[in-house]
Amino acid sequence: MHTALATPFGRTAAEVSTDELRALLDLERGIIDRRVYWDEAIYRLELERIFARCWLFVAHESQVARAGDFVTTYMGEDGVVVARGTDGRINVFLNSCTHRGNKICLAEAGNRKSFTCNYHGWTFGTDGALVGLPQEQLYQVTSPGFDKRELGLKRARVESYKGLVFATFDEEAPALEAYLGDYRWYLDVLLDNDEGGTEFLEGNIKSRMRCNWKFPAENFAGDSYHAAWTHNSGAIAMLGTGVGKSNQEKSYQVNMNGHSWQFGLDMVGNAMVLGEQDIVDYLREREEKVAARLGRIRSRMVGAISSANIFPHLSFLPGQSTFRTWHPKGPGAIELHTWVLVNKSAPEALKEKYMKGVMRTFSPSGTLEMDDGDNWENATQTNDGVVTRRQKLHYGLGMDSRIEHPELKGSVHLRKYNDSNQRAFYQRWLELMCAQPSAPAVARRG
Amino acid sequence: MVIVLGETPVLAKPIPPVPVPVVPPELVSEAEQFLFREARLLDEERYQEWLGLMTEDIRYWMPGIQARYRKDKKPRLDPKRMAYFDDDLLNLRRRVTRFLSATAWAEDPPTRSCHIVSNVEVELTGRENEYRVYSTIVNCRGRNEAEEYWLAGRRTDMLRRVGDGTLRLASRQIVITESVLLAKNLNVFL
Numbered sequence: 001m002h003t004a005l006a007t008p009f010g011r012t013a014a015e016v017s018t019d020e021l022r023a024l025l026d027l028e029r030g031i032i033d034r035r036v037y038w039d040e041a042i043y044r045l046e047l048e049r050i051f052a053r054c055w056l057f058v059a060h061e062s063q064v065a066r067a068g069d070f071v072t073t074y075m076g077e078d079g080v081v082v083a084r085g086t087d088g089r090i091n092v093f094l095n096s097c098t099h100r101g102n103k104i105c106l107a108e109a110g111n112r113k114s115f116t117c118n119y120h121g122w123t124f125g126t127d128g129a130l131v132g133l134p135q136e137q138l139y140q141v142t143s144p145g146f147d148k149r150e151l152g153l154k155r156a157r158v159e160s161y162k163g164l165v166f167a168t169f170d171e172e173a174p175a176l177e178a179y180l181g182d183y184r185w186y187l188d189v190l191l192d193n194d195e196g197g198t199e200f201l202e203g204n205i206k207s208r209m210r211c212n213w214k215f216p217a218e219n220f221a222g223d224s225y226h227a228a229w230t231h232n233s234g235a236i237a238m239l240g241t242g243v244g245k246s247n248q249e250k251s252y253q254v255n256m257n258g259h260s261w262q263f264g265l266d267m268v269g270n271a272m273v274l275g276e277q278d279i280v281d282y283l284r285e286r287e288e289k290v291a292a293r294l295g296r297i298r299s300r301m302v303g304a305i306s307s308a309n310i311f312p313h314l315s316f317l318p319g320q321s322t323f324r325t326w327h328p329k330g331p332g333a334i335e336l337h338t339w340v341l342v343n344k345s346a347p348e349a350l351k352e353k354y355m356k357g358v359m360r361t362f363s364p365s366g367t368l369e370m371d372d373g374d375n376w377e378n379a380t381q382t383n384d385g386v387v388t389r390r391q392k393l394h395y396g397l398g399m400d401s402r403i404e405h406p407e408l409k410g411s412v413h414l415r416k417y418n419d420s421n422q423r424a425f426y427q428r429w430l431e432l433m434c435a436q437p438s439a440p441a442v443a444r445r446g
Numbered sequence: 447m448v449i450v451l452g453e454t455p456v457l458a459k460p461i462p463p464v465p466v467p468v469v470p471p472e473l474v475s476e477a478e479q480f481l482f483r484e485a486r487l488l489d490e491e492r493y494q495e496w497l498g499l500m501t502e503d504i505r506y507w508m509p510g511i512q513a514r515y516r517k518d519k520k521p522r523l524d525p526k527r528m529a530y531f532d533d534d535l536l537n538l539r540r541r542v543t544r545f546l547s548a549t550a551w552a553e554d555p556p557t558r559s560c561h562i563v564s565n566v567e568v569e570l571t572g573r574e575n576e577y578r579v580y581s582t583i584v585n586c587r588g589r590n591e592a593e594e595y596w597l598a599g600r601r602t603d604m605l606r607r608v609g610d611g612t613l614r615l616a617s618r619q620i621v622i623t624e625s626v627l628l629a630k631n632l633n634v635f636l
Contacts, residue, residue: 108625110518203528205510207627233547237540242549275540335626340528356532360540365508365530365632367544373630374552374590 013044018434025430027423030396036429037212038383043331050312050432051076055159055166055179057314057325058082058092060339062163062199068111068126071204073337074327075167080156081105081115082165083126090160092167093128093153104153108204128153162191163198164314182409183259183310189301190318193290196345200323201355205338207364211376213313213328214429216336219372220307220315221260222253222421225397227305230375234368238275238361246305248415253398256410258428260421263306263318270319271303273368274357279303282350283319297407305416311428316341321354322362332380338363395419395426469568469577477579477605478566480613485561485583488635493542496635497535501606501616506533508599508620508636523621530632531620545633552633558588559634575607576616583620583636587629595629597622599636 021042024033036042056075059082063071070083072095079095081104097104097117104115104124114131116123123132129152133139139146156167159176161184166176173179180187191198209216219226228235228243235243251264267287268280283303291299303319316323324338340358342351361368382388398418405412413420480499487496500506508531509523525532533541544550562584569578580602587595599622606616620636 106513107515107518108513110514110520112515201528202524202526203510203512205528205530205627206625207629207631209630211630230551233544233550236547236549237544275537338528352526355526355528356537359529359532360537363528363530363632364627364629365541367541370544370631370633371550371552377630378590 011041013041013048016041016045021430021433025426027395027427030394030399030419030423032393032395032426034383034389034391034393036426037214037380038331038389040331042433043328045433046429047076047328049435049437050429051328052078053168053170053173053432054312055168055173055176056312057164057310058158058167059090059165060163060198060200060323060341061090061160061165062344063109064090064165066111068113069109070105070107070112070115070126071109072105072107073325074335075156075169076328078169079103080167081128081153082167083112083115085126089127090158090165091127092156092158092165093124096153097122097124098130098151098153099133124153128155161187164191179257180259180310182256183261185409186254186261186298186301186308188294189298190316190341193286193294193299193302194343194345195293196343198341199344201340201342201351203339205359205363207336208329209334209336209373209377210332211334211373211380212331213326213334214425215376215379216326216334216372217309217311217313217315218422218425219376220317221255221309221425222262222307222416222418224251224253224262224305224307224416224418226375230371231368234361234366234371235273237367238273244269246416248417251414251416252405252408253401253413253416253418253421254408254410255413255421255424258311258425259309260311260425261306261308261318262416262418262421263301263308264304264416265297265300266304267300268303268319269305270317271321273320273361274354275360276353276357278350278353279357282346295407309421309425311425317362320358320362322358324362395422467570469570473577474566474568476613477568477577478563480605481563481566481579481581481603484615485563488561489559491545491556493545497538497542499615500535500538501608501614502535504533504535504538504615505617506531506538506635507618508532508622511622511625513625523619530622530627531635541635552589552631555590557633560586561636562586571604577605579603579605585634585636587634597624597627597629597632597634597636599623601636 058073059071064084067084067086072081080092081095082092084090095103095105099122102117102119104117114123114125121134125131130148156169158167232242246264253262268283271279287299306318309315313326321341323341327335340355342354398420401413401418403412403414509529563581565582567580571578582600584598599620602619604617605613608614
């Protein structure tokens with residue numbers, strides 16, 4: 001294990017070898033080297049090989065419903081604008097002027113016909129094209145070869161799945177449909193349980209945590225195990241009792257392409273934690289309709305105790321209706337963005353209850369979320385210790401839990417108390433981290 | 447073009463103050479003492495006594511802050527937008543229940559909190575028993591070994607005098623300065 005002894009300070013992402021990366025993860029035995037959480041060079045490689053390549057969630061279509069509507073967000077550490085053009089298409093482009101690099105949009109949301117840089121007044125359309133600049137005729141005369149058409153903002157590819165908008169900067173990446181694969185069957189539990197589709201409610205709460213982005217992502221991917229312990233106090237506050245013991249033999253972890261969902265079939269367990277009887281009644285009233293639409297088993301998943309993650313960093317809690325991304329800000333920091341998802345056809349009064357229920361449980365002031373941050377920050381920061389770093393982490397729960405299931409898609413594992421989804425998350429991480437930029441898209445499996 | 451330096455038509459002009467009804471100093475003092483005591487109850491984690499300062503119909507609202515352009519027609523603060531707090535008494539009691547729970551791990555060892563209340567300004571409302579009270583708040587939290595979080599905000603409260611003659615908090619709006627909360631959580635009332 002000479003790689004573990006090397007001093008990595010100052011090295012570049014390119015100096016991280018594939019052999020070193022493979023040695024960090026022993027997923028057959030469920031052991032992970034903590035270097036993946038603190039090494040700056042590995043983090044830089046993550047930005048290049050994961051965040052500049054994968055399909056990343058950037059917005060819900062409802063956030064940019066009309067022409068000119070925009071939100072700003074991040075793809076990795078790259079700031080981007082997500083804007084609906086006059087042609088109805090959703091565009092995603094870099095939020096950095098092609099002249100001196102200044103941000104061209106400082107607001108987090110709004111409606112604009114164009115984006116003008118504050119520095120020299122270069123103006124870009126809702127598709128990122130350079131549409132105007134002061135003293136343009138001077139450029140025509142004194143700047144040989146000047147061509148506005150070549151000075152548009154770098155655009156990402158954009159595709160949607162039932163309201164969720166994703167973008168990628170990888171021209172070679174397979175289509176979003178292939179990237180999500182069978183995960184769409186599970187996503188339909190939330191996105192297509194009603195013919196009216198879904199929307200995000202107004203707003204977006206953002207906060208910073210000093211943790212590695214993978215801790216919250218893997219937590220949502222498959223850490224049902226922490227819920228009863230970490231969130232005991234929140235459950236007592238919202239339900240009057242702790243997190244109940246769930247029937248492990250009727251609960252599952254499923255994963256595919258690094259995307260994860262872990263769930264029971266209790267139908268309303270998560271939703272109940274929002275503390276609003278009307279939400280539980282709404283879900284119960286709809287169960288038969290949902291069963292007719294999606295089948296019995298998926299109708300039991302709508303509000304069930306569950307959590308999920310689309311690789312790399314779009315996490316959500318079915319039932320609790322919180323959607324969130326963990327934007328990396330260095331190996332030891334993230335910016336968390338959260339939203340509330342509802343069925344568009346739900347009564348307005350119920351949407352308000354969802355909004356309040358989600359905020360009081362899963363926001364920085366939420367009775368459940370409050371206890372997560374301490375854990376993820378400390379799990380990250382203890383890695384400052386050079387001896388602590390060498391103490392590897394155990395990811396060995398549920399090693400032989402894979403089952404065949406007549407209905408459930410993907411790689412199915414029995415019991416939610418299980419590290420299978422987390423191992424699959426890191427397996428996918430390793431595949432992408434080891435795939436050279438020139439590797440054919442097929443070898444990268446989407 | 448000749449430019450004469452000094453006064454120009456575009457220079458902003460002062461607006462003279464509008465006379466406001468004088469609020470009795472005893473009332474200002476009473477409101478201040480109410481807010482200071484309330485802050486101390488929070489700092490000392492005397493949450494149930496803190497709940498006792500609320501009216502039955504309390505609305506406790508701390509909206510999320512969005513960075514939007516001035517030209518944006520949407521309101522800067524919108525009750526329909528996501529909020530850190532938008533609570534009635536039942537939900538404040540739920541939060542307090544968590545704070546008091548032995549398994550609220552993020553409060554054990556306790557988070558150390560200090561509320562600084564300032565700029566208290568009392569306005570009469572036209573209703574005999576209700577006063578609008580503006581204040582600013584700065585909160586400092588110490589957590590674990592060396593973590594420190596500062597948060598500042600402006601508050602607009604409605605204080606109501608109830609049957610026993612004491613003041614209660616009937617509503618509170620807290621507008622913080624951060625649009626991205628620079629902390630892992632907000633385990634504090636402001």
